[in-house]
Amino acid sequence: MSASLPAIILAEPQLGENIGAAARAMLNFGLTELRIAAPRDGWPNPAAEPMAAGAFEAGVQVTVFDSVEAACADLGYLVAATARPRGMEKPVTNAGGAVDWLKAQASRTGVMFGNEAQGLHNDHVALCDAIMTYPVNKAFASLNLSQAVVVFAHAWGEAAGQGGRFEGTDAGVGDVASREELVGMFEHFEYELERAGYFYPPDKTPLMTRNLRNAFIRGQWTSQEVRTFRGAVKALAIGRGKARIKRED
């Protein structure tokens, strides 16, 4: 399984905080292999721990290398994350495209991120097969290192995972009410409104009714909500329990 997950390679990172935050972001979306090439402040780095929020203990494996080249040595396909054009003839894609390309490889793969000060060196981009870039605001293009990692990790998670839906079934629109239930509710509601003298002047009744129905329809109510609302209408109209009024109808 690990052979099919891309390694995340941090090329000469500076701040332990960013390494920790990158590890957390990776594990949030199921990535577990973190390679740190020539970290400025060495490794382990105590500044990484609080930002990792337990990611190292929970599954992110870290390997430290002396150089970026060494960190890539066993990989067969590499993507460079960079916001700047490099004048190099390499295919360029976005985060989702990079995921597709990575998943298509039979070899071990990696995604390389540059350091906080300069991003990736051209020499390191040249080691890669493809460039991944994000649609950044040109006036404010420099992403935090761990933010760059989470954008990729999320794209990986989308391709690998649940398509952005909860696995549970208790959220989301389910059990949408039928038109029959809705019309029954409308007629009940309108009957009580009519009885209460709501529709005035009388010639406006069709318009007012239609507007009300449209407002409810847009809500895509469930059957349960229809029942709840009918109970509310009934309660308003005739009261419940001791407040119940006697009517002939």
Add this chain to the structure above:
Amino acid sequence: MSASLPAIILAEPQLGENIGAAARAMLNFGLTELRIAAPRDGWPNPAAEPMAAGAFEAGVQVTVFDSVEAACADLGYLVAATARPRGMEKPVTNAGGAVDWLKAQASRTGVMFGNEAQGLHNDHVALCDAIMTYPVNKAFASLNLSQAVVVFAHAWGEAAGQGGRFEGTDAGVGDVASREELVGMFEHFEYELERAGYFYPPDKTPLMTRNLRNAFIRGQWTSQEVRTFRGAVKALAIGRGKARIKRED
């Protein structure tokens, strides 16, 4: 223009660092309206500045509200970012889907993120029209607040922006060599290899040639690269300048 950009609402955030990092992430992808509802440590917060990397000066507008309700008061469509099912009948989508839904609104819109400790309260989710969720690793589901913001901001940038490509034209695969150029290069290469005695045993020549050609073809070389390689073959075969050898052919 600002009416069409969603506001980012941080509901009762705790750490200034996360507010600053969220602001940076927003501006990275062109979002500029940050609403802070009841920040635990007040506002302004000096801890936000270093993580913002200048985003407040460069365009992110901050408004502070006493409550989440007040922060949403003027908005017509709201998305709640949450990793947990809530048992509420609301439509659920992923980051890209949330962008689509937000863009379809005529009213002012917002995306609400919960705080570091608990995420969004159910009462705040109930204020929203829809739920946005990310395909998180269930064993490690809790995202850093600013990481959650950047995933949405990136999705917004993808829909609004350049589709993940550089605006410049000097990167990416351009000027791909024609088959004619490639075949000319192959024949040149193979001629020199043949002459150099490379193909041995001779009956393996077709297979070796095909394998070589396939390897080059996969590289999607440009015309310039074809010319460069032909120069290299020529140099290897007959030398250049003073190293040039005389041959009859």
